Amino acid sequence: EAQVTQNPRYLITVTGKKLTVTCSQNMNHEYMSWYRQDPGLGLRQIYYSMNVEVTDKGDVPEGYKVSRKEKRNFPLILESPSPNQTSLYFCASSGLARISSYGEQFFGPGTRLTVL
Amino acid sequence: RKEVEQDPGPFNVPEGATVAFNCTYSNSASQSFFWYRQDCRKEPKLLMSVYSSGNEDGRFTAQLNRASQYISLLIRDSKLSDSATYLCVVNKGQNFVFGPGTRLSVLP
Numbered sequence: 584e585a586q587v588t589q590n591p592r593y594l595i596t597v598t599g600k601k602l603t604v605t606c607s608q609n610m611n612h613e614y615m616s617w618y619r620q621d622p623g624l625g626l627r628q629i630y631y632s633m634n635v636e637v638t639d640k641g642d643v644p645e646g647y648k649v650s651r652k653e654k655r656n657f658p659l660i661l662e663s664p665s666p667n668q669t670s671l672y673f674c675a676s677s678g679l680a681r682i683s684s685y686g687e688q689f690f691g692p693g694t695r696l697t698v699l
Numbered sequence: 700r701k702e703v704e705q706d707p708g709p710f711n712v713p714e715g716a717t718v719a720f721n722c723t724y725s726n727s728a729s730q731s732f733f734w735y736r737q738d739c740r741k742e743p744k745l746l747m748s749v750y751s752s753g754n755e756d757g758r759f760t761a762q763l764n765r766a767s768q769y770i771s772l773l774i775r776d777s778k779l780s781d782s783a784t785y786l787c788v789v790n791k792g793q794n795f796v797f798g799p800g801t802r803l804s805v806l807p
Contacts, residue, residue: 616795625786626743626797633793641794673742687733688795690742 585610589674589691596664597699604659604694606674614677615657616641616688617649619670626673632657664698671695700725703798705787711804716777720801722770722787731790732763734772736783737800743786746772777805 587608596602608615616631618641628641632651646668648660657676661668672695675688705722712718724732732749747754749761749770760773770787782805787798 614793618797623799625799628794628796631793639793642796671740687745687748688743690744692742693740 585689587674587676587689587691589672589694591694592692593695595697595699598665599663602661602664602696604661604672604674604696606657606659606691607655608657608676608689609655610676610678610689611654612676612678612689613654614688615651616675616677617647617657617659618673618675619643619668620673620693621670629659629672664696666698669696669698701799702726702791702796703787703789705785705798706801707799708801709804710801711806712777713806714777714779716805717773717775718777718803719774720772720785720787720803722772722798724768724770724787724789724796726789726791726796727765727768729789729791732761732770733788734759734761734770735786735788735797737786738783743797746785774803777803779805779807781805 590605613634617629618626620626627643630649632638673693674691677688703724734746735743736746737743749763753762758775762771784800784802786800
C-alpha cells in the first residue's frame with residue numbers, strides 16, 4: 584500500500600530534550616516536506632527536500648533540522664525543543680510532475696507533539 | 700496581507716445545498732493550485748488540482764482566475780460526508796503555501 588508513515592504519533596517531552604520524528608514513504612517520491620499545523624495559522628512549511636542530499640528552508644525553519652540521506656526517509660530533528668514547538672506535525676511526499684508544476688502531496692497521519 | 704486567504708467560515712448548510720468557497724493568493728508567479736480536504740485531526744487529502752481552464756470532478760467544480768489571483772471551489776448537492784475543512788494550496792516556487800481553511804458542516 585502506497586503510504587507515508589510517521590513515528591511517533593504522539594509525543595510528550597520536556598524543554599531541551601532532543602527528539603527526532605521519523606518520516607518514510609514507499610512511493611519513490613523525490614519531493615518530501617514537513618509542516619506544522621497550529622489553530623488559526625493553518626499548515627506552515629518547515630523544510631522541504633527536492634531529492635537526496637537536497638534540503639531547503641520553508642517558512643518556519645527556526646528550531647528544526649532535517650536530513651535526506653535516503654530517498655524514502657526525511658526525519659525532522661528538534662535539537663532543543665521549546666514549548667512554542669508544541670504542534671501537530673505532518674510529513675508529506677510528492678512525485679514531481681513538471682519543472683514548474685507539482686503533483687499531489689501525500690501526507691502522513693501526523694505527530695502530535697507537546698513540549699512541557 | 701497573507702499569501703493565501705480563504706473565506707473565514709464556518710459554513711453550515713443543509714444537505715443538498717450548493718456551497719462555494721473562495722481563495723485568493725498574492726504571488727502572481729504561482730503555477731500550481733490545489734484544493735485539499737481535512738477531516739478533524741486527520742491528515743489533509745487532495746480533493747482536486749485546479750487547472751487554468753477550470754475542472755470538474757463529479758459534484759465538485761474548481762475555477763482559477765489568474766488575472767484576479769482567485770480560486771474557487773463549488774460543491775453541488777452537498778452530502779453529510781462533505782463536512783470537513785477545505786484548504787486552498789498554492790505553490791511559491793518549490794514551497795507550498797496553505798490557506799487557513801474553511802470549515803464546512805453539512806446538516807441533515
